[in-house]
């Protein structure tokens with residue numbers, strides 16, 4: 560770390576972090592960090608939390624990086640820092656759950672009401688905040704109305720519209736900065752990503768999402784589907800549907816959601832190319848997209864795209880992910896005359 564840098568914050572967050580830290584004394588007790596998925600909102604919130612928990616902060620209020628408070632925070636073991644996520648322990652196994660339940664928020668409130676372990680601030684992160692269920696949000700609301708002394712609540716959300724207006728109105732909004740393409744690219748190269756441009760194209764320039772998508776299994780599965788989209792005349796609907804059922808039961812909805820995302824990106828690129836533009840997401844498939852664009856009817860493509868958006872909104876609750884995927888493949892094939 561060099562002088563004038565906030566420990567833990569990403570390069571594109573540095574100037575905003577420094578500005579926020581300068582106003583440290585006026586920080587509200589509830590903050591809502593918003594912005595698109597995958598740009599590092601949680602990292603920003605965590606770096607602000609570290610500044611709050613530092614016991615010997617620098618003159619610019621940034622965390623010193625070497626006091627006991629910084630050490631515990633960096634190790635994820637600070638007793639005055641709590642992170643609430645839609646994750647539960649089940650027989651020592653970490654399970655992702657759909658909602659942050661009310662008992663989790665009640666436990667957080669009890670923690671907030673006891674005295675700070677290290678005598679300084681207490682910080683609670685709720686990530687992603689829109690995953691609190693209604694009862695959980697209501698329980699939190701009472702505490703946000705009368706927050707305990709020196710306690711900070713940081714809510715992180717890329718879908719703040721799903722939070723109750725009563726919660727949003729009690730938080731000060733921090734819009735997390737987006738990286739420039741050059742910043743995102745440089746950061747990904749630093750993470751040893753071999754093809755940063757292709758990764759960023761897939762992730763709409765959100766570098767943390769690009770890093771997550773760089774997983775080789777995910778990319779291998781994506782390639783199979785993209786190849787199928789690229790040759791609609793040869794598309795084997797049942798064979799592709801079987802790929803959904805090949806995933807473990809609890810991952811099938813997620814795989815369908817992936818397929819819908821890939822189809823959306825592919826069809827959006829098809830529309831772009833049809834209109835004389837360049838693909839944004841499938842940058843390596845321009846030639847194929849151009850060939851396909853010649854045989855697609857724009858109105859049918861538009862309708863199909865809208866259908867995909869509707870299906871994506873329902874993707875968490877399909878009766879059979881495989882049947883949904885097969886129906887989408889049949890309709891996709893029919894787009895080409």
Ligand SMILES: [Zn+2]
Pocket residue numbers: 612613614615616622623624625626627628629
């Ligand atoms: Zn420190």
